[in-house]
Amino acid sequence: MSQRVFITGFGIITSIGNNTEENFQSLVHGRCGFGELTILETIHRNTLPCCEIKLSDQELHDLAGVNTGRGYTRTSLLGLIAVQEALKSAGLSKSELREAGLLSATTTGGIREFEKNIYNILDLAKDGDFTQFTDTANPGEHCERIADYAGIKKYIATVSTACSSSANSIMQGAQLIKNNLLDIAIVGGSEALSKFTISGFNALMIIDSEHCRPFDNTRKGLNLGEGAAYLVLESEASATRRKKVPIAELKGYGNANDAFHQTASSPEGRGALHAMQQALQTSNISSSQIDYINAHGTATENNDLSEGNGIQQLFGSKVPFFSSTKPYTGHTLAAAGSIEAVFCVMALQHQMIWPNRNFVHQMPELSITPVKHFKENVKLRHVLSNSFGFGGNTSSLLLSSV
DSSP states (O other): OOOOEEEEEEEEEBTTBSSHHHHHHHHHHTOOOEEOOSSSOOTTTTTSOEEOOOOOHHHHHHHHTOOTTSOOOHHHHHHHHHHHHHHHHHTOOHHHHHTOEEEEEOSSTTHHHHHHHHHHHHOTTOOSOOHHHHGGGSTTHHHHHHHHHHTOOSEEEEEOBTBTHHHHHHHHHHHHHHTTSOSEEEEEEEEOOOHHHHHHHHHTTOBOSSOOOTTOTTOOOBOBBOEEEEEEEEEHHHHHHHTOOOSEEEEEEEEEEOOSOSSOOOTTOHHHHHHHHHHHHHHTOOGGGOOEEEOOOOOOHHHHHHHHHHHHHHHTTOOOEEEOOHHHHOBOGGGHHHHHHHHHHHHHHHTOBOOOTTOOSOOTTOSOOOOOSOBOSOOOSEEEEEEEEGGGEEEEEEEEOO
């Protein structure tokens, strides 16, 4: 477990940008992706705004440079676009990719495409081979598609642990490198909006029809989003051999099981606390050295109270700057961890902190307040990125400048 793990490339697509530069400029200028649905056809189109990527599937095919009719789901296309940018950023050759691993996260996979054909599949009077539609619902399909495109064969895995999924894919990739099983791992996640997702979260009564307000006392719920982000993790030996200057270092990580409820976190924030403590322990970094926390911050009543309590317990009276970036991109579920990890890397690169949009009213249960305004020229050395999932799967990544 002696290998250091560096980040040598990354790529991203969200509702605020189709690539790294567009996402960065949106964060700097406070642009968000929240608005009416125009691509996904759903009965909630006019009542439940989301952070939707305003590109049709055909436009995503064109952006990814792949032909239509090849069975790519929207999840696969978003993932492929982000992976392509990540690989270009890292400057990986075909031979290096053959020896690399791919760990990709999703929760719903190709269910969006399955939804379009469900009534045909259920109609017993109809003939035909419907396996092309049922196969897309397999969550691992998108990972295999991306791996085939990139020529990655050594290690391929799909991670699905709800909203901590892509944070856990990053964690697992780092463990493979630290144990000398891989030199390079492409890690992250991809998620497309679907009727199933919107209806499911609406049934839980945790979607806000207005723009979400993380850590605000008037918060009513989350806004859903879609997107993908991937990072290239590389061992120190590999980066040195390739003469690749690292962008940042994945210094530590932690994962804990809150085990409080199927969908809710413990009000005391036990899972959040344990995950952050583990991240500090694995990195040999003290809590006083953390400069910023990218909070999970979903704007649901339960999450923000739980996470806030966990942060207060860990840091006491010396809580570092913290904010949630979900008002920009919406909650992208399985892709949230890698998208926000990329935002943390950008923060380290540019020494900036993205504000917690829409925060106005202090939560009476907490004594801490998120960053309300964009900050430049902030000394950032170590940052935490939190991602918490249903079932109590809580994860925290510790990223450091190099």
